[in-house]
Amino acid sequence: DARVTQTPRDKVTEMGQEVTMRCQPILGHNTVFWYRQTMMQGLELLAYFRNRAPLDDSGMPKDRFSAEMPDATLATLKIQPSEPRDSAVYFCASGRGLAGYGEQFFGPGTRLTVL
Amino acid sequence: AQSVTQLGSHVSVSEGALVLLRCNYSSSVPPYLFWYVQYPNQGLQLLLKYTSAATLVKGINGFEAEFKKSETSFHLTKPSAHMSDAAEYFCAVSVVNAGGTSYGKLTFGQGTILTVHP
Numbered sequence: 001d002a003r004v005t006q007t008p009r010d011k012v013t014e015m016g017q018e019v020t021m022r023c024q025p026i027l028g029h030n031t032v033f034w035y036r037q038t039m040m041q042g043l044e045l046l047a048y049f050r051n052r053a054p055l056d057d058s059g060m061p062k063d064r065f066s067a068e069m070p071d072a073t074l075a076t077l078k079i080q081p082s083e084p085r086d087s088a089v090y091f092c093a094s095g096r097g098l099a100g101y102g103e104q105f106f107g108p109g110t111r112l113t114v115l
Numbered sequence: 116a117q118s119v120t121q122l123g124s125h126v127s128v129s130e131g132a133l134v135l136l137r138c139n140y141s142s143s144v145p146p147y148l149f150w151y152v153q154y155p156n157q158g159l160q161l162l163l164k165y166t167s168a169a170t171l172v173k174g175i176n177g178f179e180a181e182f183k184k185s186e187t188s189f190h191l192t193k194p195s196a197h198m199s200d201a202a203e204y205f206c207a208v209s210v211v212n213a214g215g216t217s218y219g220k221l222t223f224g225q226g227t228i229l230t231v232h233p
Contacts, residue, residue, distance in 0.1 A: 102209025106158035
């Protein structure tokens with residue numbers, strides 16, 4: 001059963017520290033999405049990639065967030081420096097892009113707490 | 116641009132009662148529509164999808180949704196609620212071009228939290 005995996009599942013860190021979250025998309029999927037979910041803002045799209053190229057990262061605070069896909073099996077989201085307002089659950093999702101209808105498959109999320 | 120609106124941020128039903136979660140869409144081209152479910156402390160799981168093959172779509176766990184073009188709706192229903200259905204439900208529409216090709220990006224509704232009482 002193919003699934004999106006995310007690590008770590010939980011992360012507690014102190015303000016100012018660097019945080020790196022990793023995602024392994026489903027094999028064969030060529031689009032990858034990063035979302036952030038909070039009680040106040042709901043589900044927000046931070047960035048997405050197609051064929052490893054960033055297509056839209058307008059949802060990310062540019063000064064502290066960065067997203068990359070070093071290869072087709074790994075996507076990373078980095079926050080440096082982290083702030084308490086970054087506390088949220090971060091989801092990665094993957095899909096078949098132009099070859100599908102747009103459905104996305106979500107990972108279990110990384111719960112980030114910044115103290 | 117495509118968008119969806121979920122009517123009601125919270126819905127409460129009794130176990131065994133009908134579940135009805137409402138979703139209306141806006142799209143200038145035939146849409147692809149989805150319902151996702153999110154159980155506590157989990158990611159979103161695809162419940163069902165409409166891709167124009169049939170207007171009544173059946174999904175997992177006994178849920179179904181009917182696409183009604185005249186009402187621009189895609190409401191989610193289940194005849195008899197179970198305690199395990201308690202979760203948050205998201206309606207989503209695929210962003211497509213004028214030719215109906217999906218860009219692979221979804222626009223989500225704000226979510227509806229379903230509570231099931233014994």
